[in-house]
Every structure is written in C-alpha cells, then in structure tokens.
Amino acid sequence: MGNRIAIVADRVGWEERRLIAAAPDHGLHIEWVNDESLCLGDPHAASLADHDAVMIRSRSYTRGGLLAIQAQASGLRTLNSAEAIQACENKLTLRTVLQRADVPVTDFRLVLSRRDFEKALRELEPPVVLKPVFGGMGKRVTLVRHGDTAQSVYDYVEDLGHGFEQACLVEPFLDGGTSVRCFVVGGELVAAAEFAGAGGDWRSNAALGNRNRALDHDPELTKIVDNVVAALGEGIYGIDLFRTPDGYVVNEVNHAPAFRTITDATGADIPTAVIRYLQEILA
Incomplete structure (x- = not known):
C-alpha cells in the first residue's frame, strides 16, 4: 500500500480527515x-513499528514533544523534529532560539513570581498581554489594560496555576487588531492570511474563527519565514506574526497547525502540499 504514516494525535479533526482522505491519491x-x-520507550515499540513516519499533531503542549523524542529515538522519521516541537511548545525557548537567529520577535518579560510581574508592568506598562509559557489556541491569554486590575488578574495565576502553569510571559499589547498566519510546508511558504478579532474578542487567533483575508507573499514576510525555518529546521509550521511600524515580528510558531481557516481564506491545497513533502522526505 506504499508508505505508511501515522498521525499521532488525541483526536481526528478536520485537518486530519483531509490528510487521511488525500493520501491514497498520492500512493500513501x-x-x-x-x-x-x-x-x-522500547525502541521497537509495536504501536508504531509498522509505520515509516509519524506526524505529531497532539493538542497537548507537553505530550507532543515527549512522544516526538521517543519516536525519533526509535529511528522513525518524525514531523516535526523533536527539537523543533519542543521549541514550539515552550514560548520562552522559541523566542530564545529565534532571537539567536536574528529573527524579530515580540518584546517580552519572563514572569515566574508576583515580583517579576510587578517589574514587567513597570518596564512595559499596560496595556500588556499575559500568556502562559506552555499553551496554544489563545487559551489563558489575558489582556491587562489597566494597572489597577493587574494584581487581581495575577491572583488567578498564583492561586489556580500549578507548577509550570505559573510560568508566564508579559508582552506589550500590539493594538493593531490583526495578526498574520503563514503556513509553511518543508521550507516553502504555502499560504499567508491576515486574521482580525471577531465581535468583542480582542484576540486575533485563527483557532477562534476570526475574520480573515489572503495576503501576498511579500519579500519581508518570505525572508522572516525563511529565517524561522533555518532556525528550527524544515517541517510543517504555522507562523504567527504581528505587523508593527518597524516591520513584522514573530509572536508564535505552531508545530501542529490547524489549516481550515487559512484554507478558507486563501484556497491553498494544503493537504496536497503536506503529502508531497512526505513523499519527498520518504523517497
């Protein structure tokens, strides 16, 4: 039946169904x-032994990286690489990797305590965004507009968070109301779209079903995407950026990106692009 690829995930969503359905037409x-x-743990674990490659698409922002380490150690071709997935899962690690590669990223402060939080507010000044180091899909990302509510907001982090959940970043609120999502397969920018907040939600996250429109692949955008891929290695990424007066800055990179919304915005055939990349690396 040709090469066998496992999509390792906690569920079969819209994206996974499209990939599974498109594969037979390409001999996969x-x-x-x-x-x-x-x-x-066993290098010859039966659960993946019959596969030639694995695509890690777990929604968990700890499980995916752990599974990638073991799959890669077993000699399986793993997308993305364990190193890339671990970098994307941890917003602090990602920013550090990209900064070292001279990729512009959103300004931030690491917050591990209330003292850190208070100092970050003095250095960046509200409005700021408070977000967990581990997490995605816009979950637990909080806009702190005024200093007089900041301490109450942090009470929830301090009292309800456990362990690594208390590790946060504070970033300036870039009040453009939009973000840009770039979908990358291998080293190629396949699609780019701009997302705007929907209704009363200030977050411009593609997973939240916001307004969108296709974007041209301008040279500045392409250069940043190329530099991100150079830093993380080729793979399948959703790169989220903000446009600022000084140019684009990278906000996040998703290692298991959804693509339903960006497909609707651009008409790009992302399943075919992904499958052709799989064919290429398995050849």
Whole structure:
C-alpha cells in the first residue's frame, strides 16, 4: 500500500480527515494513532513499528514533544523534529532560539513570581498581554489594560496555576487588531492570511474563527519565514506574526497547525502540499 504514516494525535479533526482522505491519491497510507495509547520507550515499540513516519499533531503542549523524542529515538522519521516541537511548545525557548537567529520577535518579560510581574508592568506598562509559557489556541491569554486590575488578574495565576502553569510571559499589547498566519510546508511558504478579532474578542487567533483575508507573499514576510525555518529546521509550521511600524515580528510558531481557516481564506491545497513533502522526505 506504499508508505505508511501515522498521525499521532488525541483526536481526528478536520485537518486530519483531509490528510487521511488525500493520501491514497498520492500512493500513501495515513492513519490516526491515538497519542494516549502508545506506551513508548522500547525502541521497537509495536504501536508504531509498522509505520515509516509519524506526524505529531497532539493538542497537548507537553505530550507532543515527549512522544516526538521517543519516536525519533526509535529511528522513525518524525514531523516535526523533536527539537523543533519542543521549541514550539515552550514560548520562552522559541523566542530564545529565534532571537539567536536574528529573527524579530515580540518584546517580552519572563514572569515566574508576583515580583517579576510587578517589574514587567513597570518596564512595559499596560496595556500588556499575559500568556502562559506552555499553551496554544489563545487559551489563558489575558489582556491587562489597566494597572489597577493587574494584581487581581495575577491572583488567578498564583492561586489556580500549578507548577509550570505559573510560568508566564508579559508582552506589550500590539493594538493593531490583526495578526498574520503563514503556513509553511518543508521550507516553502504555502499560504499567508491576515486574521482580525471577531465581535468583542480582542484576540486575533485563527483557532477562534476570526475574520480573515489572503495576503501576498511579500519579500519581508518570505525572508522572516525563511529565517524561522533555518532556525528550527524544515517541517510543517504555522507562523504567527504581528505587523508593527518597524516591520513584522514573530509572536508564535505552531508545530501542529490547524489549516481550515487559512484554507478558507486563501484556497491553498494544503493537504496536497503536506503529502508531497512526505513523499519527498520518504523517497
């Protein structure tokens, strides 16, 4: 049946169904493997032994990186690489990797305590965005507009967070109301779209179903995408950027990006692009 690829994830969503359905037309077989039932550790683990490659698409921002380490150690071609997934899962690690590669990133302060938080507010000044180091899809990202509410907001981090959940970043609020999502396959920019907040939600996250429009692949955007790929290695990425008066800055890079919304905005055939990349690396 040709090369067998496992999509390792906690569920089969719209994107996974499209990839599974498109694979046979290109001589591949893609199937879902539940990321909760792999029990990896044995280099010859039976749960992945019959596959030529694995695509890590776990929604968990800790599980994916751990599974990638073991799959890669077993000699399986892993997308993305364990190193890239771990960098994307941790917003602090990602910013550090990109800064070292001279990729412009959103200004930030690491907050591990209330003292850190108070100092960050003095250095950046509200409005600021408070976000967890680990997490995605816009979850637990909070806009702090005024200093007089900041301490109450941090009470929730301090009292309800546990362990790594209390690790946060404080960033300036870039009040443009929009963000840019670039979908990358291998080293190629396949699609780019601009997302704007919907209704009363200030977050311009593609996962939230916001307004969108296709963007041209201008040279500045392409250069940043090329530099991100050079820093993380080729793979499948959703790169989120903000446009500022000084140019684009990278906000986040998603290692298991959704693509339904950007497909609607641009008409790009992302499943075919992904499958052709799989063919290329398995050749």
